Amino acid sequence: MAEAGKVLIVIGGGAAGFFCAVNAARLHPGLQVRILEKTSKLLSKVKVSGGGRCNVTHNAPAVPDLVKKYPRGQQMLKKSFYHFHTLDTVAWFAERGVTLKAEGDGRMFPVTDSSQTVIDCLLEEATKYRVRIDVNTEVTALHQLTDGRWRLDLRGDKSIEANYVCVCTGGYPQADKFNWLKELGHEIQPPVPSLFTFNMPGNPVTQLMGVSVPQAVVKVAGTKLQESGPLLITHWGMSGPVILRLSAWGARSLHDMDYRFTAIVNWLPDYQEHTLREEWPEIRQGMAGQKIYQKNYFALPQRLWHFLLQQSGVAEDTRWADLPAKEQNRLIRNLVSMEFPVQGKTTFKEEFVTCGGIALSQVDAQTMESRLHKGLFFAGEVMDVDGITGGFNFQHAWTSGWLVANSLG
Incomplete structure (x- = not known):
């Protein structure tokens, strides 16, 4: 368990970022958790997914079958899905009053057929566990301090410090957008569109x-x-x-x-x-x-x-x-x-998915922690993992976010 008074900064207010933040705050009561979102919108992909119904996951309970739906990242997912996969996602949302249903093609949606149900659930969890959310807040650089903590430089000449940082920015369409992570020594697989x-x-x-x-x-x-x-x-x-x-x-x-x-x-x-x-x-x-x-x-x-x-x-x-x-x-x-x-x-801007991102050889599949820097984690599409359409990209977001939350401290 993370020590009381420590700080986790989650960069990105999408599915992976929220799932990481709300689970970290719940599992580590003394931890201060803060989400930084560079735009004014939270959970924007969740909102538009599945034509506004939110394709939360896929009805594929067997891990070997599940990993076959990912053109990139299968070796990592074989390990991470054994910790948290589709049945865990269904149970997690059910415990919070969001029942999911499977359609004939395996896609799973909330029974309300409304993405707002999923958004409301995540926002309520954030409120319940006192997750601070800052919109219009862009991180421009990360620096690891001599004591192992992190300094985050923000647009507008501000900076904040944290014990843990989880990068959940989603995929970037251009390689140069990864430069602030490249400066930490991370290798980037060049991004290209994946669903079009x-x-x-x-x-x-x-x-x-x-x-x-x-x-x-x-x-x-x-x-x-x-x-x-x-x-x-x-x-x-x-x-x-x-x-x-x-x-x-x-x-x-x-x-x-x-x-x-x-x-x-x-x-x-x-x-x-x-x-x-x-x-x-x-x-x-x-x-x-x-x-x-x-x-x-x-x-x-x-x-x-x-x-x-x-x-x-x-x-x-x-x-x-x-x-x-x-x-x-x-x-x-x-x-x-x-x-x-x-x-x-x-490509559809709101549902844009890329292949490419942080090279998986530099990320621990069990914890999502950087192999180069202690206290730095990744979740979601910022890594070189992407699935086909059908709820698979969201499942990776939930799994990776959950793994980060569980591995802190």
Whole structure:
């Protein structure tokens, strides 16, 4: 237990920062805990997550399954999740009156379907355990003093001192934003965006904006990158869980391609090209007299079906029995391996996730303490850890924040 009168400064008022602060204040009653947030907003990602419902965690109770959802950080998480993982998160919030529910895809939300429930819970804990919160307070430098304590320089020529510092600033989009941590000797893995959508400017598919399919397989041509899941067509290109997952796994390689590549979409994940060709004569015979535009055998959204037929050169009044071989071959290819040139990405500022950050070799996986400096800790996305979409980044925030709180003193 941390000694009475000691001070913990948490830099960053997001999920990891709050979870670290409120647990530290609860577990160490004599510890003075203070959150410094450089903006005027607290818990901003919590607020917008999951369309305002807050995807708190994921229904993945087995640690080996859970770590597979993180493109970066798996070795560290294998150790840290055994101390605090998804079931612990569910129990922690339940003890404070916030019940979580699992949806069909495994994502977990408060039963209220409102992120404000989670925000209110964390703010109430902060009030209950007298956590001081300072907004519009930016840390510009950290210095370890000869007695082991820390001096934090703040914007506006002020400084404060603390026994412990936990950095929970989230990911930075530019490498130079890490300079104040680099000056302490920490190695930084260069940051690049990790969750983003695919831009397809001028592609006719964008006219289908709003159309979604519950399951599609998307590959990046020339790589081993492939994911499956719901796909959403937008006015700028493609989004949805399958695209966001692909962007997370491909964060570095897609950055190296300057976000210019070909996405190959299989709209019928139950088929490969050869299996669809094998079954095609039977499908065609069964639908023979019906007009192909009106009879959508594959139960795809009607607008998408018409688009695929148009892109395959199929005339509107064509019956299934009369489909010419050339157009049939094109349609089969478009159904299971349609190519879309991608030229750029879109990231959502409020939900921005990066890969990169503090090198994990310099952080103790059991305590989140810096291996270079005693009393300096990290939690959340400031480290080179990131998960795919679905509550995994929040789970890492809760786990790392909890580990810091438990290891003080």
